[in-house]
Amino acid sequence: MESVIKTAFPFALFTVGVLIAFQMVLMIVAYTVLAERKVLGWIQGRIGPNRVGPWGVLQPFADLLKFIFKEDLVPDKSTKFVYFLAPLVALTCALMPMVVYPFAPAITTIDWSFLPFGLADGVKQLPLTIAHIDVGVLYVLGITSVGVYGIALAGWSSNNKYSLMGGLRSSAQMISYELAMGASVLGVVMLAGTLDLTGIISAQIRSPFRWYIIPQFIGFVVFLIAAFAETNRVPFDLPEAETELVAGFHTEYSALKFALFFMAEYVNMFTVSVMCTVLFLGGWYVPGLSHVFAPGSIPYALVSHIAFIGKICAFLFFYIWVRGTLPRFRFDQLMNFGWKFLLPVALINVILTIIIVYFLNR
Amino acid sequence: MASTVFFFLFAGLAIASAISMVYHRNPLYGAISLVGVFISLSCIYITLAAPFIAAVQVLIYAGAIMVLVVFVIMLLNLDDDKPLDRLRYLYAVGGGLGVILLAQTFFIFYAVMKAPNHAADQSETVGNTLNLGSAMYTRYLLPVEIVGVMLLMAIIGAVILVRRLNQPQLELVVEQEHERRHEA
Numbered sequence: 001m002e003s004v005i006k007t008a009f010p011f012a013l014f015t016v017g018v019l020i021a022f023q024m025v026l027m028i029v030a031y032t033v034l035a036e037r038k039v040l041g042w043i044q045g046r047i048g049p050n051r052v053g054p055w056g057v058l059q060p061f062a063d064l065l066k067f068i069f070k071e072d073l074v075p076d077k078s079t080k081f082v083y084f085l086a087p088l089v090a091l092t093c094a095l096m097p098m099v100v101y102p103f104a105p106a107i108t109t110i111d112w113s114f115l116p117f118g119l120a121d122g123v124k125q126l127p128l129t130i131a132h133i134d135v136g137v138l139y140v141l142g143i144t145s146v147g148v149y150g151i152a153l154a155g156w157s158s159n160n161k162y163s164l165m166g167g168l169r170s171s172a173q174m175i176s177y178e179l180a181m182g183a184s185v186l187g188v189v190m191l192a193g194t195l196d197l198t199g200i201i202s203a204q205i206r207s208p209f210r211w212y213i214i215p216q217f218i219g220f221v222v223f224l225i226a227a228f229a230e231t232n233r234v235p236f237d238l239p240e241a242e243t244e245l246v247a248g249f250h251t252e253y254s255a256l257k258f259a260l261f262f263m264a265e266y267v268n269m270f271t272v273s274v275m276c277t278v279l280f281l282g283g284w285y286v287p288g289l290s291h292v293f294a295p296g297s298i299p300y301a302l303v304s305h306i307a308f309i310g311k312i313c314a315f316l317f318f319y320i321w322v323r324g325t326l327p328r329f330r331f332d333q334l335m336n337f338g339w340k341f342l343l344p345v346a347l348i349n350v351i352l353t354i355i356i357v358y359f360l361n362r
Numbered sequence: 363m364a365s366t367v368f369f370f371l372f373a374g375l376a377i378a379s380a381i382s383m384v385y386h387r388n389p390l391y392g393a394i395s396l397v398g399v400f401i402s403l404s405c406i407y408i409t410l411a412a413p414f415i416a417a418v419q420v421l422i423y424a425g426a427i428m429v430l431v432v433f434v435i436m437l438l439n440l441d442d443d444k445p446l447d448r449l450r451y452l453y454a455v456g457g458g459l460g461v462i463l464l465a466q467t468f469f470i471f472y473a474v475m476k477a478p479n480h481a482a483d484q485s486e487t488v489g490n491t492l493n494l495g496s497a498m499y500t501r502y503l504l505p506v507e508i509v510g511v512m513l514l515m516a517i518i519g520a521v522i523l524v525r526r527l528n529q530p531q532l533e534l535v536v537e538q539e540h541e542r543r544h545e546a
Contacts, residue, residue: 152433
């Protein structure tokens with residue numbers, strides 16, 4: 001019995017961690033949708049949703065119920081298996097990076113010795129991240145790059161020319177901007193000397209002037225622009241350009257399958273905001289907080305976590321703001337911009353960083 | 363214990379995806395199955411304590427190369443692959459190559475079984491990013507450079523093949539080249 005509990009305990013712990021993180025991410029995503037509709041309303045001189053609940057706060061749940069109860073249409077000549085697979089791939093790949101998000105600093109002040117069966121032997125801290133992967137940055141980039149299959153396969157399997165054009169555009173666009181994104185991350189990785197997200201944050205603590213947004217400003221701008229293209233958001237939302245392609249790759253999707261694509265887009269926005277925060281804005285680090293609370297204590301972790309979510313929400317607001325402000329690119333402009341401007345700038349940034357790191361480490 | 367279970371799970375998935383890749387007549391299903399093979403392989407790398415190789419496997423093969431393959435399949439709108447009667451003699455060649463591959467696999471099994479179990483203490487750090495990087499850029503620098511140059515050659519070759527110089531342009535290029543050689 002005791003050995004069974006000891007074996008099952010880590011799995012139970014991971015399950016609980018994943019459930020909490022999943023719940024949190026989905027709540028933030030649901031309210032990003034509401035915030036988007038509200039902010040867009042204000043930008044366009046409207047009120048936005050305000051019928052469901054006070055100030056419209058229950059609108060995301062009303063939307064979800066509507067998605068569940070709508071009729072689920074499947075096009076007659078679609079490739080059925082791939083048609084069902086595509087939204088699952090899109091949402092799974094969007095949610096998987098969640099396990100490496102560094103939500104807050106580890107809590108070290110709790111004494112775990114009250115746990116039975118010696119479960120707490122050798123446990124010194126409670127890390128507030130689900131999995132500690134040595135190559136966290138590569139993991140996130142890799143999983144999000146697999147997410148493009150969801151869109152490409154949706155476009156192909158719908159048996160609709162608009163969907164196919166959307167899928168093709170999306171795969172071309174994401175392949176092109178992935179290069180610039182990876183190159184812009186390289187500078188940060190070189191300065192921090194690690195691919196581990198927690199390690200990158202701890203390289204930036206001590207002062208806000210060590211946040212990589214200052215030494216890596218070019219990298220930050222390139223990453224931000226590439227992130228807009230990777231998440232198919234305005235001004236790079238060519239895969240679903242409604243004036244040309246009806247609704248792009250999800251023209252033939254309805255009800256809950258459409259909701260999965262919709263959620264995947266917003267979860268992807270959340271992911272790139274997390275990456276931006278961790279790589280360039282010091283993650284959960286709050287300047288001067290270690291003078292107020294002892295590092296490793298519960299209030300320290302709590303305030304850091306709120307700051308982390310706050311930084312992410314600032315990026316999410318920026319996304320919505322840009323959507324309300326900028327017009328859409330043309331496809332040739334998008335490709336020229338990505339290959340002839342963004343990628344060279346990112347590569348120059350990498351070379352400059354190599355030179356600087358070389359002289360710093362001498 | 364858990365790693366053995368995961369190994370057999372992902373190895374089985376990899377083999378099943380590989381078989382489905384070979385047997386599907388539809389090129390897109392083949393491509394999706396190949397992505398399945400790559401992802402299963404990367405999971406096996408993780409159980410072997412090589413997270414860097416696992417991440418790179420997903421990032422490069424599944425995330426970049428196969429996306430381009432899928433892109434091309436979608437763009438060409440290929441039909442199902444029909445068995446070609448004309449190339450029936452190739453079955454024998456394929457069978458021969460298959461036998462050679464099987465023999466090679468058994469040879470690797472044999473070599474691994476015979477090999478002394480060394481460096482067990484290093485198995486935790488050998489797939490580490492730092493160790494991998496320092497090994498690639500010091501001890502194995504020459505092989506890495508050779509592979510890099512070969513990849514560059516492949517890229518330049520592909521660009522030259524698709525540039526499709528039409529006939530007058532091609533003659534112009536040849537003439538210019540002749541002139542330059544005469545001057546030199």
